[in-house]
Amino acid sequence: MDVTRYTFEDFTPGRRFDFVERTLTADEIIAFATEFDPQPMHLDEEAGRASILGGLAASGWHTSAVMMRMLYEAYINGSTSEGSPGVDLMEWKRPVLAGDTLGGHCVVLDARASRSRPEIGIVRFRAEVTNQRGEIVAVSEYINMMRLAPSEGAAHAHG
Amino acid sequence: MDVTRYTFEDFTPGRRFDFVERTLTADEIIAFATEFDPQPMHLDEEAGRASILGGLAASGWHTSAVMMRMLYEAYINGSTSEGSPGVDLMEWKRPVLAGDTLGGHCVVLDARASRSRPEIGIVRFRAEVTNQRGEIVAVSEYINMMRLAPSEGAAHAHG
Numbered sequence: 001m002d003v004t005r006y007t008f009e010d011f012t013p014g015r016r017f018d019f020v021e022r023t024l025t026a027d028e029i030i031a032f033a034t035e036f037d038p039q040p041m042h043l044d045e046e047a048g049r050a051s052i053l054g055g056l057a058a059s060g061w062h063t064s065a066v067m068m069r070m071l072y073e074a075y076i077n078g079s080t081s082e083g084s085p086g087v088d089l090m091e092w093k094r095p096v097l098a099g100d101t102l103g104g105h106c107v108v109l110d111a112r113a114s115r116s117r118p119e120i121g122i123v124r125f126r127a128e129v130t131n132q133r134g135e136i137v138a139v140s141e142y143i144n145m146m147r148l149a150p151s152e153g154a155a156h157a158h159g
Numbered sequence: 160m161d162v163t164r165y166t167f168e169d170f171t172p173g174r175r176f177d178f179v180e181r182t183l184t185a186d187e188i189i190a191f192a193t194e195f196d197p198q199p200m201h202l203d204e205e206a207g208r209a210s211i212l213g214g215l216a217a218s219g220w221h222t223s224a225v226m227m228r229m230l231y232e233a234y235i236n237g238s239t240s241e242g243s244p245g246v247d248l249m250e251w252k253r254p255v256l257a258g259d260t261l262g263g264h265c266v267v268l269d270a271r272a273s274r275s276r277p278e279i280g281i282v283r284f285r286a287e288v289t290n291q292r293g294e295i296v297a298v299s300e301y302i303n304m305m306r307l308a309p310s311e312g313a314a315h316a317h318g
Contacts, residue, residue, distance in 0.1 A: 036224040037231060039240065052241055060243060061220070061227045065195040068220045072196060081198065082211055084219060086250035092243065 005078035008111065008121030008146040016107045019070040019129070024058055026098035032062040045098075053095040060092035063102075063138050067129050071106060080147035082120060087142035094137045101132040109141065113148075121146050164237035167270065167280035167305040175266045178229040178288070183217055185257035191221040204257075212254040219251035222261075222297050226288050230265060239306035241279060246301035253296045260291040268300065272307075280305050 026045070033042030037059035040047035048056040058066075096102065106127035114120040123146055129138040185204070192201030196218035199206035207215040217225075255261065265286035273279040282305055288297040 032224075036228045039231065039235065039242070041242070059227065060245070061224045065191075065220045065224065068218065069195045072198070076198065083198070083200070084251065086219070086248070086252075087246075088248070089245070090249055091245035093245075 003078060004080060006075055006146075007080045007149040008123065009149055010079075011108045011111050011121075011123040011144075011146060013108050013110050016105050017071075017074040018105045019103050020073055021101050021103040022066065022070070023099065023101045024062075024066065024096060026056055029056060029058045029062065029098055032065070033059050037061060048097075053097075055095070055097040057098075058096040060090075060138075063092060063096050063129065064090060064140070066102060067104075067127055067138060067140060070102070070104070070129070071125075071127060074106060076144070080149075082145040082147060084142055084144050087140050088124075089139065089141040091139045092137070093139060094131070094135055096131065096137050100137075102129055102137070103131075104129040104136075114145070119148055121148055162237060163239060165234055165305075166239045166308040167282065168308055169238075170267045170270050170280075170282040170303075170305060172267050172269050175264050176230075176233040177264045178262050179232055180260050180262040181225065181229070182258065182260045183221075183225065183255060185215055188215060188217045188221065188257055191224070192218050196220060207256075212256070214254070214256040216257075217255040219249075219297075222251060222255050222288065223249060223299070225261060226263075226286055226297060226299060229261070229263070229288070230284075230286060233265060235303070239308075241304040241306060243301055243303050246299050247283075248298065248300040250298045251296070252298060253290070253294055255290065255296050259296075261288055261296070262290075263288040263295075273304070278307055280307055 041051040041053050042059045045056040106125045109124040111123045123144045127140045128136050131137050200210040200212050201218045204215040265284045268283040268285050270282045282303045286299045287295050290296050
């Protein structure tokens with residue numbers, strides 16, 4: 001990145017970041033499943049229709065990975081993100097079928113300073129992934145560690 | 160699958176399934192990150208060394224996807240799995256670096272019948288992914304829905 005768009009200070013509770021929509025193809029679903037989750041309903045249209053998912057359906061972990069890319073585009077790219085220690089919640093609420101167009105948003109739940117690393121803040125987000133009918137297909141609540149903006153004092157100390 | 164290895168009845172609390180070990184290469188880490196999580200520490204060795212991760216490190220979602228594949232090989236393949244509504248916990252506790260060999264196991268926490276679908280049971284698992292030093296790199300607790308074995312009565316009714 002050339003320019004920092006967001007530092008910890010930008011992630012105030014309630015702030016929302018919208019996702020850019022993306023259509024998931026059968027080829028993408030099958031490619032992910034072949035590598036990571038080769039259950040029949042993720043590999044084959046017929047097997048998907050015979051399952052409770054009702055069609056060729058993305059692995060839940062594929063939906064999560066697509067959500068990660070949407071988060072990257074929405075706010076992580078160009079931010080001071082230092083990654084995540086994990087997620088508190090990851091629900092796959094509805095099937096994601098081949099041809100579905102995913103969108104949605106994430107919102108800041110809360111943000112606090114790290115006790116052990118004063119240059120870092122801890123931001124909790126809730127993300128909701130929706131389909132083309134506006135139905136929520138996945139929900140996640142997770143933590144993102146973000147560096148604070150450099151302080152004037154620190155800038156001088158290094159200047 | 161040709162033969163059903165496991166039905167709901169096999170998943171008794173405390174039963175453990177070991178993972179087959181797998182080494183994660185730099186190419187695999189970069190390929191996943193390019194598609195789903197293109198943060199610099201997941202794409203580039205230098206950027207990884209400059210980050211708190213200490214080297215070219217897999218996206219947490221990549222580690223989770225690899226865990227999914229390990230679960231598939233350990234017990235889902237050949238089972239009556241009907242998928243998962245989500246995970247209660249997904250922690251990425253230590254960096255997974257290029258060349259690390261992952262292993263670990265999952266264990267059944269509890270199992271109960273579904274109230275709404277009597278042919279289905281709900282099994283909760285805890286999975287721990289370890290590296291070649293025996294350190295836990297990821298932990299997940301999640302639900303897997305499993306069909307019960309066909310009852311004698313049901314078999315006769317269809318016979």
